[in-house]
Amino acid sequence: MSQTHQSTAMSVCPACEEPLEESDRFCGACGYDLSSAPGAATPDDRPTLTMTPAPEAAAAWPAAQEPDSSDTPAPVHQATDLEGIESGGGAPDPRTATPEQLEAATPAAGTKLCVACRAGQVDPDGYCENCGHAQPRERDHMEQELGAVAAVSDRGLRHHRNEDAFVISSAALPDGSAAVVALVCDGVSSATRPDDASLAATRAANESLHESLPRGTHPQQALHEAILAAAEAVNALAQEPATAREHQPHQNAPACTFVGSIVTRELLVVGWVGDSRAYWVPDDRTATAARLTEDDSWAAQMVAAGLMNEAEAYADERAHAITGWLGADAYELEPHTASFKPDRPGVVVVCTDGLWNYAESAEQMARAVPADAAGRPLHAAQVLTGHALDGGGHDNVTVAVLPFPGARQGAGSA
Structure with a gap:
């Protein structure tokens, strides 16, 4: 997620010139210890603004409100080229060591070894304790398809880790039909453990939905309750002991944005909550596409107050400073929800700003969505991810595609 940051003394790694985040102590590409570099600075960035008021509560099920105007996916592992990488110091070289030396140095069963030196153990933060090499992360690129819904998440081209998370699933309704669910969270980069926050939020919200929807709770109310459950899960992270790598002056509570969609027949x-978005793209591209969410952001506040037009606000460097998020340091939490009854088939695109930065308006998003998205949601999610990467990939990219109505394809169970 894009944030307003203070400048840091190092924007790239002095060893490999990989772009850096302000909170990095090690380079995510080569494992270089940044604290030992000349001119290393201590990050001290914080979320910027407070939250905005929330809309009214949902109506009783099954009546639908008019639009308001105002588990974990299977990972796809990254391959690592080991050719030419020699054994790190402190461990016997397997090319020259005796069998006795190798046996004595063999770690206990289940110990994760470095993919680079093949000798050092990997610490909880994903770095080799022997050579310092950053290990491939499971969340760098993820794809999942489940019946009538699919999602893709990618680290992007500039970030050293993926701080987004998603869950797609389906839940049985009391009438025997299925509700298809897509939840997407974007970790706040200026906060502690943003990747853990987004993962905890999606999991907690999904669990809440699978408890409430089968009981007959209106989907809008169920999603409201799910966001509250997600917030509790993120808040709980702030109470957990920090790892050694997190003992820094910058200790903002874990935080993330949230966007989700439920589709029925x-x-x-x-x-x-935040600036992740949902778009409506009808199958008939001559019909009007629409953005279904309003950002909790500085730019949105400026537009709502009439102080700037949309083009001016989103061109400002403060545009993506969020004013609402899930986290223990959020001042208030009033989830935004809305329900719609589209009069034609189409798809819902649920995404982080890593995508919509490159297709901001509803018309731009509709042009980026493939014409066969309803029949091939995974392909559509892959195409949209590629659109963001081709545009520059400056942020993590996560997108889910849900066809409407939900009964057009058989939805599998979670």
Whole structure:
């Protein structure tokens, strides 16, 4: 997620010139110890603004409100080229060591070894304790398809880790039909453990939905309750002991944004906190596409107050400073939700700003969505991810695609 940051003394790694985040102590590409570099600075960035008021609560199920105007995916592992990488110091070289030396140095069963030196153990933060090499992360690129919904998440081209998370699933409704669910969270980069925050939020929200929807809770109310459950899960992270790598002056509580959608045979529901978005793209591209969410952001506040037009606000460097998020340091939490009854088939695109930065308006998003998105949601999510990467990939990219109505394809169980 894009944030307003203070400048740091090092924007790139002095060893390999990989772009750096302000909170990095090690380079995510080569493992270089940044604390030992000349001119190393201590990050001290913080979320910028407070939250905005929330909309009214949902109506009783099954009546649908008019639009408001105002588990974990299977990872795809990255391959690592080991050719030419020699054994690190402090461990016997397997090319010259005796069998006795190798046996004595063999770690206990289940110990994760460095992919680079093949000798050092990997610490909880993903770095080799022997050579300092950053290990490939499971979340660098993830794809999942489940019946009538699919999602893709990618680290992007500039970030050293993926701080987004998603969950797609389906839940049985009391009438025997299925509700298809897509939840997407974007970790706040200026906060502690943003990747853990986004993962905890998606999991907690999904669990909440699978408890409430089968009981007959209106999907809009169910999504409202799911966002509250997600917030509790993120808040709980702030109470957990920090790892050694997190003992820094910058100790903002874990935080993330949230956007989710539930699709049934007749109803389309969205809920959000922050600046992750949901778009409606009809199958008939001559019909009007629409953005279904309003950002909790500085730019949105400026537009709502009439102080700037949309083009001016989003061109400002403060545009993506969020005013609402999930986290223990959020001043208030009032989830935004809305429900719709589209009069034609289409798809819902649920995404982080890593995508919509490159397709901001509803019309731009509609042009980026493939014409066969309803029949091939995974392909559509892959195409949209590629659109963001081709545009520069400056942020993590996560997108889920849900066809509407939800009964057009058989939805599998979670």
